Amino acid sequence: MVVEFDRVTKYFLIGHRTNGIKDAIVSVLGKGRKYGEHTRHGVVRDLTFAVAEGETFGIIGPNGAGKSTILKMAAGILYPNKGTVSVKGRVSSLLEVGAGFQPDLTGRENIFLYGTILGLTKSELKRELESIVDFSGIDGKFIDVPVKYYSSGMYMRLAFSVAVHSQPEVLIADEVLSVGDSNFQEKCLRKISELRAGGVTVLYVSHDLSSIQRLCENVLLLKGDGTASVGTAKEQIQAYLHLNSI
């Protein structure tokens, strides 16, 4: 198994974690909330699932159910409070497309910066440069222009292009297709299928159920109350729609 979650629990401490001196004084004076007080907000409770190599695994659920939290744990950005998360191989995460882009740097400079953020070396990027630019569909005359002059679609296309060219073994994608025109979305879905055919494991979060249906074999449905279930794409999508209709 490439991705394994074993009885994972994650909660966040809400609000008062960085109590300053003002709060300390206020609490001594007996007004307001107690110093150091915080509430636990459970996001994921006792979650267990596994994803096999080359599988495209979908995660669906309402807002706030913990989809992004699960992806962040898989990417190594967050750590679980209980349980273990193990991910084998080179992870490329598209949690927010274009995080790490510098507006003042040119498209080309950003390819190198973002590519190295994803763990590539300079020589690997030099080799891939042409196909990255090609896939993004960005006009050659714009590639040496600072990306702050890009449209949001161009911005996103370039970032997506770098990520899929980073030779990931595990690709983590969160709502990446929400920007970009239908033409590019189609290109992205084809690229993901292509990567999957090449043995890449994909964790895919989307509210677009048709793309879930198209890409994923198994789907994790988060019900929003901390419970979750794994099943085939078809039955999970139905369960999700049923959940919404109540």
Add this chain to the structure above:
Amino acid sequence: MITKMYEVYRYRGLLVNLALKELRLQYKHSFLGFIWSMLNPMLMLVVYVVAFKFILRSDIKDFTLFLLIGELPWNFFQSGVLSSTNSLVNNGSLISKVYFPREVIPISLIISNFLNFIFTLIILLFAILAYHRSLTINVLYFPLILLAQLIFMTSLSLLLSILTVRFRDVYHLMQVALMAWFYVSPVVYPLSHVPLKLRIILYFNPMADYIEAYRRVLFYGQPPEWNLLGLCIAGSVILLIASMGLFQKWSRDLVEYL
């Protein structure tokens, strides 16, 4: 810890790129551009010379060169440490969205400041020539002292950056602390001018020992004092290991504090 060091090494492409990004963005919209990294220390030198040579009447021979040898490593130290202190907080949006070893962020700032420093050594070389000083064989110790300073700075950058994430006060404290640190380091005076009792305390300041060592090697043409330098290097390495340990421990839930 060894695996962590290997991981940071694997991300060397990012390390270099972040450092270069920093250099590129630093002077992006200024007319003089990168010339500022040379002009800035020279203008500061003028200020120091006016203050300490003409007003306080320092009697050291070739005072300007004497100052420059202390000032350049000090500037490197101060800007490197201060910029990396806030680095994790400043890069919060990146850290919470992509995984990479977090050590890369503060270390990249040390590297960009290091590149800047190397660049300013050109001024130093011209100054040494202008004062008709000849370099002795002892100049070969220069890279060793620089390495020692780098180890010290790296450990401080890891320690302060991870502390700042939990206690934002550290950054404000460091701004003042570095100013005080400047005066307890022999940048504008030689250590020999300090009364003996106080001098013993100053020896515990690694920057004081490094600046003295630079002066011995570049100004007086003597080898560094090995006892002091050796102790400093040993101390810096211990601090580095401790900082790396704390950094690794605290970087696990780093994102939740940002």
